[in-house]
Amino acid sequence: MANEKKTVAVLYGGKSTEYEISLLTAFSVINAIDLDKYRVLPVYIQQDGRWIAGDEIKGKLAHKDQLLLQENAVAESAVTHWLAPSAPANARTRPDIVFPLLHGPNGEDGTVQGLFELLNIAYVGSGVAGSSVGMDKVLMKDVFAAYDIPGPNYVSVSRFEWENDAPKIILKVKNSIGYPCFIKPANGGSSVGISKCLSEPELSAAITEAFLFDTKVIIEEGISGREVEIGVIGNHELSVSVPGEIITKNAAFYDYQSKYQEGNSTLVIPADLTDKVKAELEETAKRAFVALNLSGLARVDVFIREKDQKIIVNEVNTMPGFTQFSMFPLLWQHTGLPYQQLIEKLVDLGLEKHREKQQIHYRIDN
Structure with a gap:
């Protein structure tokens, strides 16, 4: 039925140095998503790599520790059913889409994206190739050089x-x-x-x-200049957010503490840019998104070089954080797309991408 709730499996944790950030991101997203529109299933990847599925989320979580599902607290792990390649497409436990809130290796690098491709399950964000190249800073900059996108x-x-x-x-x-x-x-x-x-x-x-x-x-x-970030969402028709500037305090650069500890940095949204620089930034961000074959979402981080105001692309993040201190959702909030609506938009883009892929023929006689 058209009005039936979509089931979103929220994937978090994982074997990564950004494990804690993934928990914070999942906590924020789960507490913001509209439970009247979506069934939300938590899927926790422990640091040892073990996957555990929890019961449907029925209300707000009080603390991120509630996401630390224990295997002995779950009857029969539902995740084992839909993760099997032989599982039927209409399996009761199979989600409509997965939101992989995993940062860094073993999550943002095309690994789980490849798994969901094999299982033919929709997911939020870029595909295998875009995620992999977007994770590898060397390959990313090699692609940018090939597309004449300026970088350090x-x-x-x-x-x-x-x-x-x-x-x-x-x-x-x-x-x-x-x-x-x-x-x-x-x-x-x-x-x-x-x-x-x-x-x-x-x-x-x-x-x-x-x-x-x-x-x-x-x-x-090292580039002497301003650090500015901009959000991009879309599959084919791309939208960009207002830009935001990062001003770090008592740090040589925008390090881990500056990003995730309140008071260590100031986010200026929107950034005070001339129309010329802003237009160049928006165009460059879209070019970088397309060059890396991305989809869904990305945050493009740039320097505005002090000596000539030239846009220098630092990197692209294919699954930016959604914590309370994160730039990406704040950029879209200031653009006019509130947090809850941003989540819904990303889910819709993931479902759209999946529908397009269903039109691909894998045999020449059908």
Whole structure:
């Protein structure tokens, strides 16, 4: 029936350094979603990788700890039914769509997206390719370079290269990047493992730390300018939010504490930009979204370079956080799309994308 509630499985937790952020995001989304329109099923991925499904959410949650489902508290884990490739499409426990509120590796990188493709279940956000390239900062910047989308100068290094010839890497950074520079795990988010280096002595320790979180590291030039973010939603017809500016307090850059601890940063929404810069930002954000083959949503992070006001794309986040301190929902709220309606819009876009894929033929005789 047309008016029947859609079932949304909210997926959260996971094996990632951003596990806690995922819990906060899920807590916020579940408490905001309209339970008169949707059946909401929590699906918790423990840090050991175990999946546990909970009963339908019937009301507001008091604390995020209520999301920490225990296996012995659930009768027969409903998740096992619809996660089986042989499960019928009309299985009673099968959701209409999954909202994967997972940040970082093992969630935002195309892994669970591939699972839902195999199961032929709709999901919110970008597909396998877009999620994977959007997660890998090196591949992302390689694509941007191919599409002539301006970004900072960068070099990448594997753990093998670093362990076998660290002096060569340090010299390469000196000659092609210089200082200050930023060292980041290639696959990661929430500024985990990121360091700002002002000199060569700091570089070695920063690279070693970044390798704690990935097998590949990217080193980028420091850009002197304003940090601005803008939201993009859509599949084909794209909409952009008002831009927002980040002003950090007592920090060298927008680090983990600045993002998730109240009072460590100021978000200026909308950012005070000239019409020319704003138009360039909106166009660049859409170009980046299309170049990475994204869908549903993304937050595009840029620098507005101080010396010439040029837009320099830092990165694109394919599943930005929805915590109370997160920029993405605040940008859309100031654009005129409140939090609850934003969630509904993203669910609709995920269902739309899934319907389109059902038109693809996988045999030449049908």
